[in-house]
Amino acid sequence: MVSIRRKYGFIGLFMLLAGFSGCKKPEFPPLIKILGKGGMGNSHMYPMNSRASYMEALLYNLDGVEVDVQLTKDAQLAAFHTENLEGTTNMTGRIYDYTWEELQEQCRYNNHRFRSYSLISLDEITEIYPPGALLSLDIKIFIPSDEEADAYMNAYINALRDLYTKHRNIMLESSSPYYARMLKAVNEQIPVLLVSNNASEGLELAIDNELDGVVLPDTEANEDIMERARNHGIMVGIWETSKSIHYTLDLEPDFFQTTSVKRFGR
Amino acid sequence: MRKQYLYIIILLYIINCKVCFSQNNSVYLEVLGNTGYGAIGYERKLLKAKNIRWHTVIGAGTYKLRDFNHKLNPDIAVPVLQKVSFSLHSRHSLFIASGLMWNSYIDAEREFKARRHHEIRWNNNAGYSFDLNKRWQFQLYYVLIAYRSIQHWVGLKINFKW
Numbered sequence: 001m002v003s004i005r006r007k008y009g010f011i012g013l014f015m016l017l018a019g020f021s022g023c024k025k026p027e028f029p030p031l032i033k034i035l036g037k038g039g040m041g042n043s044h045m046y047p048m049n050s051r052a053s054y055m056e057a058l059l060y061n062l063d064g065v066e067v068d069v070q071l072t073k074d075a076q077l078a079a080f081h082t083e084n085l086e087g088t089t090n091m092t093g094r095i096y097d098y099t100w101e102e103l104q105e106q107c108r109y110n111n112h113r114f115r116s117y118s119l120i121s122l123d124e125i126t127e128i129y130p131p132g133a134l135l136s137l138d139i140k141i142f143i144p145s146d147e148e149a150d151a152y153m154n155a156y157i158n159a160l161r162d163l164y165t166k167h168r169n170i171m172l173e174s175s176s177p178y179y180a181r182m183l184k185a186v187n188e189q190i191p192v193l194l195v196s197n198n199a200s201e202g203l204e205l206a207i208d209n210e211l212d213g214v215v216l217p218d219t220e221a222n223e224d225i226m227e228r229a230r231n232h233g234i235m236v237g238i239w240e241t242s243k244s245i246h247y248t249l250d251l252e253p254d255f256f257q258t259t260s261v262k263r264f265g266r
Numbered sequence: 267m268r269k270q271y272l273y274i275i276i277l278l279y280i281i282n283c284k285v286c287f288s289q290n291n292s293v294y295l296e297v298l299g300n301t302g303y304g305a306i307g308y309e310r311k312l313l314k315a316k317n318i319r320w321h322t323v324i325g326a327g328t329y330k331l332r333d334f335n336h337k338l339n340p341d342i343a344v345p346v347l348q349k350v351s352f353s354l355h356s357r358h359s360l361f362i363a364s365g366l367m368w369n370s371y372i373d374a375e376r377e378f379k380a381r382r383h384h385e386i387r388w389n390n391n392a393g394y395s396f397d398l399n400k401r402w403q404f405q406l407y408y409v410l411i412a413y414r415s416i417q418h419w420v421g422l423k424i425n426f427k428w
Contacts, residue, residue: 052374056334090414113302115371
């Protein structure tokens with residue numbers, strides 16, 4: 001009986017130690033920029049793109065953060081991921097249906113187990129993040145209607161121009177080559193990258209459209225893609241989904257967007 | 267007027283104690299459930315009539331202890347529910363419960379200011395309970411929480427009775 005207890009005790013101890021060793025911080029070349037995805041990422045205590053999430057991410061001294069950007073009715077820029085508010089917040093419709101003041105007062109994330117967290121504007125992010133911190137802005141474009149398309153895009157571009165004067169280290173991401181080209185034309189100095197779920201297709205489109213790089217999920221990134229990108233002088237960013245972090249970091253992308261900031265805190 | 271209210275509260279408390287002292291108690295460990303991720307709590311059987319039982323339930327749970335500034339500033343959730351259970355068989359029963367939950371948590375304000383928010387949410391449960399023996403009971407239930415919008419969740423409770 002005692003020997004069985006000892007046996008299981010040793011197995012338990014071994015598993016505990018193995019668990020702790022698996023939690024150690026990953027090592028990565030210093031040239032890889034580490035960005036918090038939507039602040040602290042979705043594996044943390046706050047919803048992504050919430051004010052608390054961006055504020056806590058700042059304490060980890062990362063290279064910067066990835067921000068999902070959307071335009072409000074009064075031409076402000078707000079951090080929000082999905083097209084519709086329902087599902088993740090207590091409101092319905094789109095970000096563009098409301099002014100920033102309305103969103104600030106009424107809109108709360110409701111999916112974080114019975115706590116309500118507020119949204120954050122890009123103005124606030126530029127206020128709290130130091131000028132050297134990289135803000136990788138994923139520009140979400142949801143045209144409200146054909147009639148409003150021009151006014152919407154003009155307001156969006158003007159809001160971005162205004163943002164460029166407030167923060168110097170900005171990079172843009174877009175999932176549409178058309179809008180990516182349009183964003184590039186606004187300011188040639190600001191790098192614009194294409195977001196794609198298909199590495200080969202995304203890389204070809206980025207090269208054809210003379211963009212600065214491509215942003216891929218870790219499941220799509222491999223050595224062949226990295227080599228092709230380097231040969232064309234294209235930046236590669238990888239966002240964390242499910243693949244081994246060590247494999248992804250060994251590929252040495254230009255930046256890595258993590259959903260779990262704590263592991264990379266400096 | 268205030269004194270009258272005080273007398274009524276004291277009277278209700280005495281009646282409640284008279285009823286409670288003769289009934290069963292239990293403490294529980296809740297996984298997911300009313301507070302979100304877990305809680306501990308106390309259940310007391312107040313009345314029993316044929317196969318129907320009335321319980322009062324109070325719990326306490328937390329989600330995180332430190333705020334976004336890494337300062338000690340815990341979230342607190344305290345659900346208080348009234349539960350009615352219907353015995354189906356000697357060990358099996360179904361129950362419904364309804365009550366309020368005080369939810370206190372920290373959100374960020376501009377300039378890194380932590381601000382504590384307080385909410386009262388309306389919690390409702392419906393589920394099944396199984397008595398393993400005289401001491402241990404398991405409850406599996408659906409949770410519906412109303413506050414600004416409706417949220418659906420599930421819970422598992424392990425009760426120790428005495």
